[in-house]
Amino acid sequence: MKIKEVILRHMKLDLLHPFTTSFGTEYDREFILVEAISDDGISGWAESVAMLDPLYNEETVKTNWHILEDYLIPIVLKNEISHPDEISEKLFAHIRGNYMAKAAIEGAIWDLYAKQQNQSLSDALGGTKKEIEVGVSIGIQDSIDATLEVISARLEEGYKRFKLKIKPGWDVELIDKVRKVYPGIPLMADANSAYTLQDMDSLVALDDYQLMMIEQPLAYNDIIDHAELQAKLKTPVCLDESIHSLDDARKAIKLRSCKIINIKIGRVGGLTQSRKIHDLCKLHGIPLWCGGMLESGIGRAHNIAITSLPNFTLPGDTAASALYWAEDIIEPEVTVENGMIQVPNKPGIGYEPNMKNINKYTISTKIYKENL
Template sequence: PRVLNYQFNGPEEVGARTAHIRGHFMARGGVETACWDLQARMKNEPLWKTIGGGARREIPCGVSIGIQDSVEQLLGKIETELAAGYQRIKMKIKPGWDVDVVRRVREKFPQIKLMVDANSAYTLADRNHLQKLDEFYLMMMEQPLAHDDIIDHAELQSALETPICLDECIRTPHHAEQAIRLRAGRIINIKLGRVGGFAAAKRVHDTCMANDIPVWCGGMLESGIGRAHNIALSTLRDFVLPGDVSSSKRYWARDITCPAIEVSPAGTITVSDRPGFGYEIDTDFLNSVTARLETVT
């Protein structure tokens, strides 16, 4: 209702119209990103151009692997993903599934780009234990502490050689500014849904780039529509690290967009030049799996 029947000069104004709403970043971002797509289609240009991207035409892709039942199963999954071309492996860790498991992975794959994601599984009391991960020359350790913490991450980062990547605690451009000022991490993961759309994501990106903080695009189990928006976002200049943008078939037997998003043998996705987000919606299939339809007026 805040955007219906309201005249905007451009999609960058949509986020400001809903800025007074606390939280609900995904809902606000869904509306805002759709407006950017609409603007791109009205200009008959690809979404990446509308948002000011285009720094690269091939998006480097990484993959995320969760906690497995055994180390052998984890090693097998990593081998499968590397064979598919993915350039970076992210493995989840937690207390009891961390140092020894990472050691096994490094022994088998000494040269791969490897990072770990703790999903807030640790506290500052674990700093000495987390220091043991420094020997494995990891790309980064993602969000080891609480999902809403910045200050403790700064203290932990000062004790680690491994770069900390901040994820869940960066929900606004202001959070990014605070984290950089406190030196809470050396890398930031940007997710469109988490920050509420392209305008906020671009502000986080620009702040990071101005402070020499590399960024990458995180994934949130998107369908083809969200995945296509992530591809566009990843063409901005400071997205220099492989993101969690993977092929459609990795999560969906059949996606709601066509053609399906594919990762090349080199571990990249080619950016589409079609207008808007670059893919067609498979309307017949979408209708066949729709459980509920709601119209907002």
């Protein structure tokens, strides 16, 4: 495979509703859309999930553009690529970090590769599922009553799992009231690193509510304190921000820092690394699920494909397009029926880019060609 051209588009989509977590509120989503075009004219698509500000991790839209433009795209344009695995394993191996930038260009090439092989991206990755269970992530609301209203609406739409964002002061009372109204729903809490071991009492108190898991309660770069916390909790700890690589996952499993791992393709550096972490976790009996980063339909399509692998046994965050956007940038949009998404069987990501909407929501575009 020879990549002859890469196009970066700076996109902006307005969220239908503000999304609040322990580190702030998002009203819109700015991101980089990547299109990689081969010498036979096939396009592959992916997106960077980096945020505008370095809140979730150190990467941003601007730093991703810089790394893509000055380092990653030149490497891709000057090398023949026989398989997408070569990108992270060989071509980008000398470049430290910048996992979201790496994942964005690698994901576009995975889509392109699958199309060239006349395979769905799911099949190219080794996926086995024809449909996937999905849950929904519910941001911090203005009140507990407002949270209950959102849960009620999402229940009617058939979602299989409910993730509530928590932070100190917005945790035990919230979960207690939700459990009293909805005693049987699959429920989890996501702290986005808002706690320390000094908050042990509040976290242990959540053991009374039969949660599926508590996601990333402690520091974003920690696996040591999480091991201490997990030893004192009956509720499984799920690691998110702490897992950036296969080696991070190996260490967390060895230290017993968690019982569940969330994979976000961008956070771990791409689909190849996601698949490696999947295989390691399967070997050790650690269940997986796929997290979300408020992706457009392009990113959601990649999440659907990776979730089709067999050890993604818990419902992920890949909700329907219509929950977030007035209109998405793919055709058809991602839809959920009875809490399930059908895994596309068309070549590549299985959704067509909606060029009218892509052009409508593009802030700027830059084209890169070899020797230019």
